[in-house]
Amino acid sequence: xxxxxxxxxxxxxxxxxxxxxxxxxxxxxxxxxxxxxxxxxxxxxxxxxxxxxxxxxxxxxxxxxxxxxxxxxxxxxxxxxxxxxxxxxxxxxxxxxxxxxxxxxxxxxxxxxxxxxxxxxxxxxxxxxxxxxxxxxxxxxxxxxxxxxxxxxxxxxxxxxxxxxxxxxxxxxxxxxxxxxxxxxxxxxxxxxxxxxxxxxxxxxxxxxxxxxxxxxxxxxxxxxxxxxxxxxxxxxxxxxxxxxxxxxxxxxxxxxxxxxxxxxxxxxxxxxxxxxxxxxxxxxxxxxxxxxxxxxxxxxxxxxxxxxxxxxxxxxxxxxxxxxxxxxxxxxxxxxxxxxxxxxxxxxxxxxxxxxxxxxxxxxxxxxxxxxxxxxxxxxxxxxxxxxxxxxxxxxxxxxxxxxxxxxxxxxxxxxxxxxxxxxxxxxxxxxxxxxxxxxxxxxxx
Numbered sequence: 279x280x281x282x283x284x285x286x287x288x289x290x291x292x293x294x295x296x297x298x299x300x301x302x303x304x305x306x307x308x309x310x311x312x313x314x315x316x317x318x319x320x321x322x323x324x325x326x327x328x329x330x331x332x333x334x335x336x337x338x339x340x341x342x343x344x345x346x347x348x349x350x351x352x353x354x355x356x357x358x359x360x361x362x363x364x365x366x367x368x369x370x371x372x373x374x375x376x377x378x379x380x381x382x383x384x385x386x387x388x389x390x391x392x393x394x395x396x397x398x399x400x401x402x403x404x405x406x407x408x409x410x411x412x413x414x415x416x417x418x419x420x421x422x423x424x425x426x427x428x429x430x431x432x433x434x435x436x437x438x439x440x441x442x443x444x445x446x447x448x449x450x451x452x453x454x455x456x457x458x459x460x461x462x463x464x465x466x467x468x469x470x471x472x473x474x475x476x477x478x479x480x481x482x483x484x485x486x487x488x489x490x491x492x493x494x495x496x497x498x499x500x501x502x503x504x505x506x507x508x509x510x511x512x513x514x515x516x517x518x519x520x521x522x523x524x525x526x527x528x529x530x531x532x533x534x535x536x537x538x539x540x541x542x543x544x545x546x547x548x549x550x551x552x553x554x555x556x557x558x559x560x561x562x563x564x565x566x567x568x569x570x571x572x573x574x575x576x577x578x579x580x581x582x583x584x585x586x587x588x589x590x591x592x593x594x595x596x597x598x599x600x601x602x603x604x605x606x607x608x609x610x611x612x613x614x615x616x617x618x619x620x621x622x623x624x625x626x627x628x629x630x631x632x633x634x635x636x637x638x639x640x641x642x643x644x645x646x647x648x649x650x651x652x653x654x655x656x657x658x659x660x661x662x663x664x665x666x667x668x669x670x671x672x673x674x675x676x677x678x679x680x681x682x683x684x685x686x687x688x689x690x691x692x693x694x695x696x697x698x699x700x701x702x703x704x705x706x707x708x709x710x711x712x713x714x715x716x717x718x719x720x721x722x723x724x725x
Contacts, residue, residue, distance in 0.1 A: 440549065441476070441491035441492060441547065441549045442462070442476050442477075442491055444491070444547075444549035444578070445476060445477055445489065445491045445547050445549070445581075446462070446477075448547075448578045448581050448582055448585075449477065449479070449581075449585060451582060452581075452582050452585030452586055453585075453586070454479070454585060460477055460478065460479045460480065461477070461478045461480075462476065462477050463475075463476070473531060473533065473536050475488045475489065475490050475533055475537075475544070476489055476490050476491045476492065476547075477489040477491075478537060479585070481591060486537045487545060488533040488534070488537055488544045488545065489544070489545040489547050489576075489581075490528055490533075490544060490545070490546055490547065491546075491547040491548075491549065492524070494517075494520040494521075494524065495517075495553060496520075497513050497514070497516035497517035497519075497520055498513070498514070498517040498552075498553055498556060500513040500516075501513030501514045501517060501556070514556050514557075514559070514560055515560050517553075517556055517557055517560070518556070518557040518558075518559075518560035518561045518564070519561075521548075521553075521557040521561075521564065522557075522561060522564065522567070524546065525546060525564075525567070525568045525571060525573045525575075526571065528544050528546055528571075528573050529544075529571035529572055529573055531544070532572075534572065542572055543569075543572045543573065543574050544572060544573055544574070545573075545574045545576050545581070545584075546568065546573050546574065546575050546576065547576050547577075547581060548575065548576070548577055549578065550577070550578075551577045551578070551579065553577075554575060554577045625677075626677035626678070627677075629677040630677050633673050633675075633677075636672075636673055637672045637673060637674075640671070640672045641672070648669075
């Protein structure tokens, strides 16, 4: 047992020694290999450094060459692009000019137009300012004149004169003439004194219409100037009563009995539609009341319509008078034509007697004179240059008897005249028809 342990120890020591020797040997081998590897690594590093330097030089050279080639190619390409760009730029500049120039011209014209408009606006504004100032001045003057007019219209004689002037203007607008179709301030004497209406209008048939224009307007003017509505209504009521009172006053005058012949009414002229409508608004039955009393209310519009009807009546009367005159002249002309026809028939009978005497003379000439003259001509006896044929033509036409013409025979008379003209075209060289003359040239009346 003890031997085994020693043996084992020896074996272990031998193993350990062998192991140390192996380790040393292995260490030496590995040290040599490590040195060789380090040497090889150094060589590789040197080779790598050389290769790096060579690659660096080569890459630098290649890069330089590539850069040079790229720059050359880029330069050529850029030159081509620059040439193309310059050409395209010229085209674009031309196109832009073609587009921009009309716009520039339009803008220039617009600028000129705006400037002219601004000048015109300033001028118009100045004129407008002047007109506004003038309008303000005119309005102030109108207010002053209106105040004067209102003050004047409050006087009764001024209101009456204004109504008369307005009435005359309306009548003249209707086409009538003073002292021909109407008369102003014509006086009529009565037992109680003189009546003098503002106007008397003459109608066809020697008839007349009396017109009065004296209407009180003081209450209406007070209503126009009233501040409170109640006061205005009260003044308008008073105005209607004043018109009603004037209607009663006109009805009592009975102008139609003083100016004859005339219709049994008198026209009350109110110189404004507003005066009439204001009175009618307070007294709606004013028209019927006035008509029942023989008073016709009239405004400028209604009076013009009435006078237009009167003027039309005058025209119809003138036409009727002219028709009567034409009828009288026609009757007188007919009487004178009848007398003239008698004288013309007497002249025709005288012409017929002359024709008969002429034909007898022609027959005697043919039987007693021309026969011997022809025999002398046959014997060669005659004056040189004398006509060979000696013939005298008889007149067989007799004057036509004229009678009083019937209007229904006017067409036949024209036809007979045309037939006579055609017969005249068929006259022979003597100017008359010789169908009934015998071979010796004797007519039917040749004796």
